[in-house]
Amino acid sequence: MADEALFQFLHNEVIQYIYKSTEHGEMENGRCITKLENMGFRVGLGLIERFTKDTARFKDELDVMKFICKDFWTSVFKKQIDNLRTNHQGIYVLQDNKFRLLTQLSAGKQYLEHAPKYLAFTCGLVRGGLSNLGVKSIVTAEVSVMPACKFQVMIQKM
């Protein structure tokens, strides 16, 4: 629980800092999201390198996705993804019914508009992780009812 707390608190600080440091500038919400996403991307790149040091080679794309949903998610968020769906054409939807970085926000609709900034880092994290496993993707997130959320991964074919 302690480790989680450390990550959560630091994550919150990062969000606040990025938003505050751009308050008086020309940058709007979108650029903050991009910065958080890029930060997540680089962290994801690094993490996957450590996590897969002693892992067997992955069979295919689906095998990679399963690794992200189980091992990767567990080490970062202390639980697995609850549901993984795919259309078998390069789109994957990862559903987390109790996403760790949203549980600190009220479960009502009151803060729904703030959800994107709590998801951007994680979108980047997934994109970075996949990227280091040779899978190029675009990752977006959506929330309908807090703290559940869905990450959509669109694989970019080379």
Next chain:
Amino acid sequence: MADEALFQFLHNEVIQYIYKSTEHGEMENGRCITKLENMGFRVGLGLIERFTKDTARFKDELDVMKFICKDFWTSVFKKQIDNLRTNHQGIYVLQDNKFRLLTQLSAGKQYLEHAPKYLAFTCGLVRGGLSNLGVKSIVTAEVSVMPACKFQVMIQKM
């Protein structure tokens, strides 16, 4: 090991971001250090709240310092402080012979000048933790040989 990695990578990103976002501004090294320290302070405040939820009341100042050196340090850095010294007049020196956030830098003297930015967050973390336990302090850090480092805590009497 995974949790540590997550914290370390995010910590690095934060340092880089803060330094980069102030590159083209009027802010110099000192202000970046202050920002990192303040960030650490707020994280320390929050962490101590979680960690001490089920802890017995502390006897005295020394008891608080021991808690920081053992429990707090272990949850954040996965090891205890190696040596705690005090002059019994409000100055404590916490020595970590292998400080986690410095082990990623080369052990030589080459990067010694970069050490302060890797220590600022932790100085704040300690100050914030102590503050939430009712001990007001000033915390500074010094490195002579990497990755060993000393944190000096000066208690501010009210």
